[in-house]
Amino acid sequence: MNTVIQIENLVKRYGELIAVDHFSLEIQEGEIFGLLGPNGSGKTTTINCLLSLLAYDKGTIRIFGKEMTPVSYDIKQQIGIIMQNVAVFDELTVYENIDYFCGLYITDKARRKQCVEEAVAFVGLEEFLKFYPKKLSGGLLRRLNIACGIAHKPKLIILDEPTVAVDPQSRNKILEGIQELNRNGATIIYTSHYMEEIEQICTRIAIIDKGKKIAEGTKDELKHMIRNTETITIEVLGLTDDIRRQADALPHVYKTAYDGEHLTVCCSGGKHNLIRILDVLQKHDIGFGRVYSELPTLNDVFLEITGKELRDQEG
Amino acid sequence: MQVFKAFLQVLKHKLSTAFVYIIVFFVIAIPMTINGNKERIFEATKLAVCVFDADDTPESHALTDFIGQQHDLVTVENDRTAITDALYYEAVDYVLVIEDGYAEKLENGETDALFSSYRMHDSYGAALVQQMLDRYISTVQAYRTGGAELTDAIADAADVLTEKTEVRYAETKNTAVLSPVNASYFTYMSYILISVIFSVLSPVLLTMNRKDLRFRTACSCLRPNARTMQIFAGSSLFVLVIWALFTVTGILLGGGQISGLAWLVIPNSLLYAIICTGIAIFVAELGVRTQVINMLTQILGLGMSFLCGVFVEQSMLGEGVLAVGRFLPAYWYVRLIDMLRGAIPYDAGEAAMCLLIETGFAVVMMILSLLVHKQFVRAKTNMN
Numbered sequence: 029m030n031t032v033i034q035i036e037n038l039v040k041r042y043g044e045l046i047a048v049d050h051f052s053l054e055i056q057e058g059e060i061f062g063l064l065g066p067n068g069s070g071k072t073t074t075i076n077c078l079l080s081l082l083a084y085d086k087g088t089i090r091i092f093g094k095e096m097t098p099v100s101y102d103i104k105q106q107i108g109i110i111m112q113n114v115a116v117f118d119e120l121t122v123y124e125n126i127d128y129f130c131g132l133y134i135t136d137k138a139r140r141k142q143c144v145e146e147a148v149a150f151v152g153l154e155e156f157l158k159f160y161p162k163k164l165s166g167g168l169l170r171r172l173n174i175a176c177g178i179a180h181k182p183k184l185i186i187l188d189e190p191t192v193a194v195d196p197q198s199r200n201k202i203l204e205g206i207q208e209l210n211r212n213g214a215t216i217i218y219t220s221h222y223m224e225e226i227e228q229i230c231t232r233i234a235i236i237d238k239g240k241k242i243a244e245g246t247k248d249e250l251k252h253m254i255r256n257t258e259t260i261t262i263e264v265l266g267l268t269d270d271i272r273r274q275a276d277a278l279p280h281v282y283k284t285a286y287d288g289e290h291l292t293v294c295c296s297g298g299k300h301n302l303i304r305i306l307d308v309l310q311k312h313d314i315g316f317g318r319v320y321s322e323l324p325t326l327n328d329v330f331l332e333i334t335g336k337e338l339r340d341q342e343g
Numbered sequence: 344m345q346v347f348k349a350f351l352q353v354l355k356h357k358l359s360t361a362f363v364y365i366i367v368f369f370v371i372a373i374p375m376t377i378n379g380n381k382e383r384i385f386e387a388t389k390l391a392v393c394v395f396d397a398d399d400t401p402e403s404h405a406l407t408d409f410i411g412q413q414h415d416l417v418t419v420e421n422d423r424t425a426i427t428d429a430l431y432y433e434a435v436d437y438v439l440v441i442e443d444g445y446a447e448k449l450e451n452g453e454t455d456a457l458f459s460s461y462r463m464h465d466s467y468g469a470a471l472v473q474q475m476l477d478r479y480i481s482t483v484q485a486y487r488t489g490g491a492e493l494t495d496a497i498a499d500a501a502d503v504l505t506e507k508t509e510v511r512y513a514e515t516k517n518t519a520v521l522s523p524v525n526a527s528y529f530t531y532m533s534y535i536l537i538s539v540i541f542s543v544l545s546p547v548l549l550t551m552n553r554k555d556l557r558f559r560t561a562c563s564c565l566r567p568n569a570r571t572m573q574i575f576a577g578s579s580l581f582v583l584v585i586w587a588l589f590t591v592t593g594i595l596l597g598g599g600q601i602s603g604l605a606w607l608v609i610p611n612s613l614l615y616a617i618i619c620t621g622i623a624i625f626v627a628e629l630g631v632r633t634q635v636i637n638m639l640t641q642i643l644g645l646g647m648s649f650l651c652g653v654f655v656e657q658s659m660l661g662e663g664v665l666a667v668g669r670f671l672p673a674y675w676y677v678r679l680i681d682m683l684r685g686a687i688p689y690d691a692g693e694a695a696m697c698l699l700i701e702t703g704f705a706v707v708m709m710i711l712s713l714l715v716h717k718q719f720v721r722a723k724t725n726m727n
Contacts, residue, residue: 079562101564109562115555117349119356124349131345132563176559 030057031093032184032215033078038087040073040239047073048084049239055217055232060210062230063219064326070239071219075188079109091184105133108182108214112189114173116161123148123157126175133180147179151205167198174202178209185209186217191225203229223326235330242333247326254332255282255296256324260305262291263317274308281305346551346560346570350577353550354543361543361585368535373596375527390436390468393419393429402446402497406479409501410439413475426461436468437461439476450493454480479504519685520604525597526684529608532589533615533673534653538644539585540619541626544578545636548627578620586616604683607694611679614701618672621708628715647673657681672704 033055040048048070055061063071076082078089080098089096091103116125126144134140148154151171161169170190178185187206191199207229210216220226226233227247234244243250251257267286275291276284280298284291295301302321309316392414396403410416419429419438429435438461445457458476462469479500486496521529550556551574560570590612594601601608626639648654650664651673657665658681668674679697682689 081558081561099566101566104562104564107562109559111555111558113555115553115559117353117550117556119353119550120349124352128345128349129559129563132560132565 031055032057032059032091033217034088034090035074035078036088038074038077038084038089040070040077040082040084047239048077051087051236051239051241053234053241053244055215057215058210058213059232060206060216060218060230062226062233063217063236064221064223064226064233064330065219065236066221069221069236071236072188073239074236075186075217075219079104079107079186105180106183108177108180108185110174110177110185110187110190112192114161114169116169116172116176118161121158121160122153122164122172125161125172126179129176130179143179143181146181147175150178150208151175166193167195167201170194170198170202174205178214183214184217185214186219188219189221191220191222199225223330227326233326235326235333237330237334243329250326250329251324254324254329256294256328256332257297258295258301259322259324259328260293260295260302261320261322262293262305262309263289263319264291264309264314265289267291267314271308271312271314275305278304278308344573346565346573347577350547350551350574351580354547354577354581357543357546360546361539364535364538364542365588368531368538369592372528372531372535375531388471390414390472391417391434392472393417393426393435393438395421395438395440397443398441398445400446402449402493403441405497405501406441406445409479409504410472410475412501412505414472430461430463436463436466437472439472446493449480449483452484452487454484475504519683520602520689521608521680521683521685522597522600522605523684525593525601525605525608526680528593528596529612530653530677530680532593532612533651533676534644534648535589536586536612536616537619537622537647537673538640540582540616541623541643542636542640544581544620544623545627545639546633547581548574548578548624549630549633549636552627552630578624582616582620586613604689604694607679607683607698610698611676611701614698614705615672615676617705618701618708621705621712624712625708625715628712628719630719647671650674652677652681656686658686672701675700675704 031054033053035051035053038048038051039046051070051074063074065071073082077084078091078096080089080096080100091100092106094100094103096103117128120128123144126147127140130140130144130147134143148157151174153168153171153175156164156168161172164172174190177187185206191202194202203225206216206218218226218230230247232244232246233250235242235250243253245253264286265288272284272286272291275281275293278301280295280301281293282296283294286292291305293301293305302319306316306319392410394407394410394416396407407416417435419426419435426435426438430438440459440461442456442458448454448457457480460469460473462472482500482503483493483496486499487493491499519526561567590609593608622643626636631639650660651657651668651671652660652665653673657668657674657677660668665674675697678687679694681687682694682697
């Protein structure tokens with residue numbers, strides 16, 4: 029597999045603040061690579077440096093094996109960017125907007141026409157070609173935004189939080205579309221602070237916090253980096269400290285918590301953890317309600333590595 | 344030429360503002376321009392005066408005849424309501440009642456309570472009639488004091504007061520090379536040029552410079568210089584069309600008769616259009632909101648027009664106003680037109696200076712726009 033992106037030791041400072049701190053990364057062809065991190069963690073700054081829209085203090089960036097500079101037009105030709113904000117002209121129709129942005133890459137009229145029509149079909153905007161953006165719903169606007177970014181058939185597509193403030197139905201369609209683009213041969217970089225999206229579509233993930241890459245790997249690799257393999261939650265009333273301590277002492281249990289209604293037990297490896305915990309409750313004749321067993325999420329990974337919740341950081 | 348095409352499409356959406364200005368300009372400026380062409384002739388004002396003669400004597404008849412020579416005598420029903428209505432609707436300016444005993448009092452040299460009147464309060468016309476009556480009575484009394492019989496005094500007073508004074512405008516040496524129609528039109532044109540160019544071009548440039556669109560364009564393989572050149576081409580095309588439209592209309596209104604030095608209105612107005620373009624680009628680079636642009640259009644358009652002698656001739660403006668006006672481009676634009684229409688003597692050196700100062704304004708505005716643009720790019724690269 030070819031390396032599409034190679035970032036080495038990237039540093040970007042805003043005065044005293046280090047926005048990107050010695051960040052290194054490699055992305056291979058055909059990957060859907062997720063950049064996960066809370067708002068302000070440095071995701072967008074990294075993307076802007078990657079696109080040479082922002083001058084950086086240190087490091088090197090190579091795309092498709094060539095150094096990326098502001099005048100690397102041959103590289104830019106192969107990149108599509110879809111931003112969080114819908115960046116289209118209000119004064120141009122849906123078709124004119126896609127044609128405009130496609131025309132920034134493709135000058136040949138016949139080829140451009142074909143590309144625009146394919147992009148329109150891809151996002152399903154055939155019925156809205158003569159509509160002005162102000163007449164489109166939020167979901168349709170997002171689709172237009174995507175069409176403007178992919179019409180020129182880029183080999184590398186960068187999506188910077190494209191699902192912010194999008195309803196669940198449109199979000200799913202967008203995610204399916206991204207996977208289809210990937211199946212068609214595009215390498216994808218997907219930045220988000222929504223861990224579910226990253227888990228759903230990304231083949232490899234880097235977690236960023238305070239400008240630093242704190243973990244990288246497939247989602248399974250990331251989950252194996254932490255102790256937690258299972259979190260069991262049981263609705264239970266009147267649990268004494270003594271019983272909780274007994275649960276705490278069970279094999280593979282490394283942490284328990286009780287808030288008066290829910291007993292939360294964190295396990296690290298092992299089998300039949302749930303049965304053993306329920307046995308303790310049964311032995312003391314403690315009734316219980318609903319029982320949940322959850323596998324670790326990326327949020328657990330983030331929590332264990334940084335000591336804070338990913339969602340708490342959403343601005 | 345994607346950016347150029349997009350520029351024109353955005354422009355198309357903003358043109359409605361220009362049409363409003365253009366229509367209002369043509370509706371107002373063309374009649375004003377044509378009126379401005381009339382030769383300046385003095386005409387005495389005649390008022391509508393109604394006289395009720397309660398005295399009914401030869402003396403009172405003589406007064407009525409005298410008033411009839413000075414003003415238009417009109418008839419109104421001798422009823423308070425009818426008189427009030429006539430005054431309200433300006434069918435009559437002054438209603439004079441010559442009181443019973445007028446001749447007798449005049450004979451005895453009395454001047455009190457000779458008349459009563461109905462008039463609009465604080466009316467300029469009424470004051471004029473009142474002044475005329477006072478002068479008439481004073482003159483009659485003066486002749487009487489000199490020993491004249493009342494009949495003779497009345498006749499002499501009427502003769503003296505009806506004597507016409509010829510009024511002529513002071514003539515200056517006519518150095519006009521621009522017809523009054525063209526002079527008026529091209530003077531007003533400075534207002535419409537700034538209003539149309541500023542109110543249309545700035546919002547279009549604001550759209551083209553929108554941060555998210557600029558970002559997306561910067562990610563593409565379009566070179567920044569190519570983008571700038573295409574926007575420049577779009578702006579130039581728009582400004583040239585607007586300038587040509589107004590200039591050709593102006594020349595046609597003047598009967599197409601422009602020759603010799605009068606052609607200086609062409610570089611003069613073109614330079615002014617370039618200055619307006621510079622101001623529009625500068626404001627757009629500052630990234631102000633559209634609402635602010637609407638406000639600035641009024642402030643710049645009306646402000647420069649009033650301070651620089653577009654609506655009121657520079658010769659009528661105070662030195663303080665002109666001192667401020669000299670710092671504005673419209674002042675030099677109007678001054679050159681004033682030279683061409685003969686309001687001030689034509690001086691080739693001063694005409695060239697006007698054009699040079701206008702060029703200076705254009706250059707300064709373009710440099711300021713570039714500086715703001717560079718500052719914006721630098722901030723974008725360092726501080727995203």
